[in-house]
Amino acid sequence: MTIKIDHFALISPRANAADEGAIIRMSQRTRELRALGHDVVALTIGEPDFDTPLNIRDAAKDAMDKGFTHYSPVAGIPELREAIAEKLLVENGLNYRPSEIVLANGTKQAINNSVLSLIGPDDEVIILAPYWVSYEGSVKFAQGTPVVLRSNVEEGYKVPVARIAAAITAKTKLIILNSPCNPTGAVWTRAELEEIAVLVRAHPQLMVLSDEIYEYILFDGEMVSFGSLPGMLERTITLNGFSKGFAMTGWRLGYAAAPEPIAKAMGRMQSIISAGANQFVQRAAITALKGPRDDVEKMRVQYKARRDLVLKGLRAIDGVKIADIPGTFYAFPDVSAYLGKHAGNHLIETTDQLCDWLLEKHGVSIVPGTAFGAPGSVRLSFAASEMDLKKALTRIAQGLRELI
Ligand SMILES: Cc1ncc(COP(=O)(O)O)c(C=O)c1O
Incomplete structure (x- = not known):
């Protein structure tokens, strides 16, 4: 007699708690509808629509041809760690040593390396919503709280510092900052970051994880690295990567820079999970950092034009509230005025339902704010062609107009 195995019962609580989330769900449904022949404009995924600059691709091919196809040191090749240390010093005012830099297979992994290195069952991590969806998952994965x-659109989607101060307890070990911010495009000013630094100075157990992956996609204001503020270098883990600014999402390369004991712990996490990042990708990343930046700038200029287009389009829709978008390629309008209305007989109570309806009936795929801890808003990625953006804006406006 064969015994029937219940494989679901075998899944660990940690794996059960890991949620793939709304972005994956919307993307999956978009693919299904397209396969059925529907015309769907997808503004779901946070990924540049440009190809990786040619000089970087050439550098990777060259590295492969030269035989850089073997395992790399776990924390990354020394030449790249040095190039990153130099970049962080020159561009960001951060004086990390190469030994304090740990490469990873994507910034996502660098975040997990950081969180797993610091956070355990009794630790609290302050996450500022709207937040990038993975932070909460990482903290839960590390069994932290x-x-x-x-914060809301009127606050420019930045949690006032007094509220952060009130949330700090003896168990708070980490605050996660993300400027420019996915999903809101908000950029924290130097003065605002200085106020957070005051809090950090007052709480010796506290570290800051500063995710700066959108630093090159900045339209207004100044990029300030939290670790560059007086006394903050030793209190900060700086995260960055190649996916967004250099249009290298599929290459999977990111890094964290942190005081050496933390960097060493991150290396141990990296070693357990995946070993060193891809060798020829690391070689190409040196070219990305040291080579010309014309393509990076060209992409930024195009994102800026699209930002203007999207802001104008969204501001023209009655009841939609939208803050300025000084950076990133995301718009995060507050559409809560449309919740509680009807699409025909169908009551739309949540942004999940609103996004499902816009996708199914109007052929535009965007992400509900529930994925980002902001249930009244939706996220549109404007890393898409002007034609698609115009189409999407028309469809969203039309869809919202139909709600009564
Ligand atoms: C704020 C933020 N941090 C990190 C990442 C992860 O980037 P990577 O592709 O390097 O893993 C993303 C990707 O969407 C992001 O939006």
Whole structure:
């Protein structure tokens, strides 16, 4: 007699708690509808629509041809760690040593390396909503407690520092900052970051994880690295990567820079999970950092034109509230005025339902704010062609107009 195995019962609580989330769900449904022949404009995924600059691709091919196809040191090749240390010093005012830099297979992994290195069962992590979806998952994965603080469109989607101060307890070990921010495009000013630095100085157990992956996609204001503020280098893990600014999402390369004991712990996490990042990708990344930046700038200029287009389009829709978008390629309009309305007989109570309806009936795929801890808003990625953006804006406006 064969015994029937219940494989679901075998899944660990940690794996059960890991949620793939709304972005994956919307993307999957978009693919299904397209396969059925529907015309769907997808503004779901946070990924540049440009190809990786040619000089970087050439550098990778060259590295492969030269035989850089073997395992790399776990924390990354020395030449790249040096190039990153130099970049962080020159561009960001951060004086990390190469030994304090740990490469990873994507910034996502660098985040997990950081969180796993610091956070355990009794630790609290302050996450500022709207937040990038993975932070909460990482903290839960490390069995820590996410403490989510919310902000709204009127606050420019930045949690006022007094609210952060009020949330700090003896168990708070980490605050996660992300400027420019996915999903809101908000950029924290030097003065605002200085206020957070005051809090950090007052709490010796506290570290800051500063995710700066969108630094090259900045339209207004100044890029300030948190670790460059007086006394903050030793209190900060700086995260960055090649996916967004250099249009290298599929290459999977990111890094964290941190005081050496933390960097060493991150290396141990990296070693357990995946070993060193891809060798020829690391060689190409040196070219990305040291080579000309014309393509990076060209992409930024195009994102800026699209930002203007999207802001104008969204501002023209009655009831939609939208803050300025000084950076990133995301718009995060507050559409809560449309919740509680009807699409025909169908009551739309949540942004999940609103996004499902816009996708199914109007052929535009965007992400509900629930994925980012902000249930009244939706995220559109404007890393898409002007034609698609215009089409999407028309469809969203039309869809919202139909709600009564
Ligand atoms: C804020 C933020 N941090 C990190 C990442 C991860 O980037 P990577 O592709 O390097 O893993 C993303 C990707 O969407 C992001 O939006």
